[in-house]
Amino acid sequence: MKKQICGIQQLGIGVPDVAQAWKWYYDNFGYKIKIVDADGVAERMLPYTGGKPQPRRSVIALNIRGGGGFEIWQPKGRSLNYFGDEVRLGDLGILAGKIKARDVDAVHADFTSRKLDVLTPVEVSPCGRKSFYMKDLYGNLFQMVEDGYVFGDDRSLLTGGADGAVIGVSDMDKSVAFYSKLLDYDIVAMDKTAVFEDLKGVPGGERELRRVVLRRSRPIEGPLSPVLGTSCLELVQAVQGGGRKLYEGRYWGDPGFIHLCFDIRGMAAIKEQTEALGHPFVCDSGEDFSMGDTDGHFTYVEDPDGTLIEFVETFKVPIFKKLGIGINLKDHPSDKPLRILKLLKYLKVKKEKIV
Numbered sequence: 440m441k442k443q444i445c446g447i448q449q450l451g452i453g454v455p456d457v458a459q460a461w462k463w464y465y466d467n468f469g470y471k472i473k474i475v476d477a478d479g480v481a482e483r484m485l486p487y488t489g490g491k492p493q494p495r496r497s498v499i500a501l502n503i504r505g506g507g508g509f510e511i512w513q514p515k516g517r518s519l520n521y522f523g524d525e526v527r528l529g530d531l532g533i534l535a536g537k538i539k540a541r542d543v544d545a546v547h548a549d550f551t552s553r554k555l556d557v558l559t560p561v562e563v564s565p566c567g568r569k570s571f572y573m574k575d576l577y578g579n580l581f582q583m584v585e586d587g588y589v590f591g592d593d594r595s596l597l598t599g600g601a602d603g604a605v606i607g608v609s610d611m612d613k614s615v616a617f618y619s620k621l622l623d624y625d626i627v628a629m630d631k632t633a634v635f636e637d638l639k640g641v642p643g644g645e646r647e648l649r650r651v652v653l654r655r656s657r658p659i660e661g662p663l664s665p666v667l668g669t670s671c672l673e674l675v676q677a678v679q680g681g682g683r684k685l686y687e688g689r690y691w692g693d694p695g696f697i698h699l700c701f702d703i704r705g706m707a708a709i710k711e712q713t714e715a716l717g718h719p720f721v722c723d724s725g726e727d728f729s730m731g732d733t734d735g736h737f738t739y740v741e742d743p744d745g746t747l748i749e750f751v752e753t754f755k756v757p758i759f760k761k762l763g764i765g766i767n768l769k770d771h772p773s774d775k776p777l778r779i780l781k782l783l784k785y786l787k788v789k790k791e792k793i794v
Contacts (some may be wrong), residue, residue, distance in 0.1 A: 440705040442712060443773050444623050446659055446667030447507035448702035448751055449499055450536050450601050453694045454577060457496050457513040458793050463576045465790050467555065468502065468538055469596040470509055472786045474756060475499040478515075483724050484739075487691035487747070493517065495692060503784050505590030505668040506539045506600020510700065514692040521694050522685060526580060527643030529677030531607045531744045532685030533696035535572070535580035537671070539599030543569040543585045546597045562637035566629040566652045572641045577694060580605070580641070588668045591784055603670040604699050606746060607685075611649050611676045613743045621716055621740075622701065622748075624653035624672050632678060647678040662768050662777045663702050663753065684745060691747065698739070700749035704773040706736055709750055713740050721747075726754075 454460040464470040475498060482492040494515040501508040526534055540546045547561050556574040564570050569585040584602050608614035619625045629652040638644030651674045659669060676682075691697055703709055713719055722739040734755040740748050756766040766779055 440708065440773060442708035443661050443704040444655075445661030445664045445702040445704065447601055447603065447670045448663075448667060448700045448749075448753075449508040449510040450533075450604060450699055451510040451512055451697040451749070452536075452579065453512050453514070453519075453692045453697045455513065455519055455694060457498050457511050460511050460513075460576070461498055461500060461793050462790055464500065464509055464511070465793065467550070467575075468509075468581075468598050468600075469504065469593070470500040470502050470600070471788060471790075472501040472503055472783055473498065473788045474501060474508065474786065481692065483737075484691055484722055486721060487686075489690055493690070493692060501666065501783065502596065502598065502600035503591035503593050503787070504539070504541075504596050504599035505588050505666055506586075506602055507667060507670065508600060510698075512692050512697060514690070519693055520689045522689070525578060525642050526685065526695070527682075528605075528638065528641060528648060528675050529607060529643045529646060529682045530685055531609055531682045532746050533604050533699060534607045534675065534685075535582050535605040536696065537582050537584050537602040537604060537673070539586040539588060539602045539668075540583045540597065541587055541589075541599070542597065543571065543583055546583050547571050549597060559637065559640040564629075564637050565631050565633075565635065565650070570637065572638075579695065586669070590666045590668060591781070600668070601670070603672050604696070605673045605675055606699075606742070607682055607744070608674050608676050608742075609680070609682060609744050611651060611674060614674050614676075615651055615653065617716070617718065617742050618653055618672055618674070621712060621718065622672075623655050623657060626654040626656050628652040628654050628671065643677070649676045649678060650674070661702065661704055661773060662766075662771050662775065663780070665776045666780050666783060667702060686745075698747040698749045700737075700751055703750045703752055706738065706750065706752045710738070718742070
């Protein structure tokens with residue numbers, strides 16, 4: 440099977456308390472659809488967990504309007520190792536999550552009225568879209584980005600799901616080559632170097648930065664692509680250098696953005712290309728992996744700065760477990776979106792059930 444990048448499946452976020460985090464993302468970003476809620480042990484990430492299996496609880500949640508999900512990840516049974524300082528633009532790793540917003544001004548007004556940690560006014564970014572920055576309850580950076588993509592039209596939600604990520608890099612040209620060749624983000628929508636007006640108020644935004652926004656020339660494709668939607672990647676490099684690696688000396692799963700995950704088809708073709716590009720798999724679950732009631736095959740690679748990029752070939756997603764109704768992708772044609780995806784709306788949970 441040929442390589443197919445279906446979209447951003449989820450942005451991994453390490454947190455100290457899954458229930459607390461999920462309730463916050465439920466209220467403020469509309470992540471009300473539960474795909475996975477699993478207690479277990481992370482046994483296949485040993486290079487990034489001190490060589491030992493690590494207990495954890497993991498929740499994967501979606502916004503029904505469409506966009507990437509969140510994998511909310513809580514390590515258990517050990518002390519958490521925090522970054523120790525606020526994340527700044529120019530550091531190396533996943534700096535911020537991008538969130539789709541159909542009306543950025545309305546989201547800004549709502550967040551401000553509810554006294555959330557809004558960092559900037561609404562500005563038009565250099566690539567022409569309205570946006571603003573904020574922090575979540577743990578200090579993680581998020582950018583609300585003007586985007587009208589809709590999968591399930593829940594008009595009560597001001598935001599959609601993840602629209603991509605802001606990633607700090609040390610060598611822009613090397614990183615652009617990595618993300619454009621391996622992940623097919625092959626359109627350079629913006630490449631500018633300046634002290635940017637729309638970043639004033641964001642930690643590190645006062646320095647001179649090079650920003651490159653990458654998009655895909657190919658339309659969204661694959662069985663799960665309608666719910667995952669469109670996305671972009673923004674790479675940021677401090678002109679004077681000096682950025683710190685966000686996970687140096689820390690375990691995967693410690694607080695912060697732990698990985699960016701892409702839903703794919705054709706894992707063998709992905710492996711062949713990663714090896715040809717000099718970025719071989721650093722973790723490989725094999726095809727027997729399950730988490731909760733989902734099945735699939737996951738692998739990881741490192742970008743040129745060691746940021747973890749995950750690939751997941753999804754085999755099964757439950758819809759109504761008691762009735763045995765679910766999404767079976769093992770033999771589904773890779774060029775046909777699943778009609779059953781509309782049933783995901785029935786996986787909405789009540790906030791009071793989150794514990």
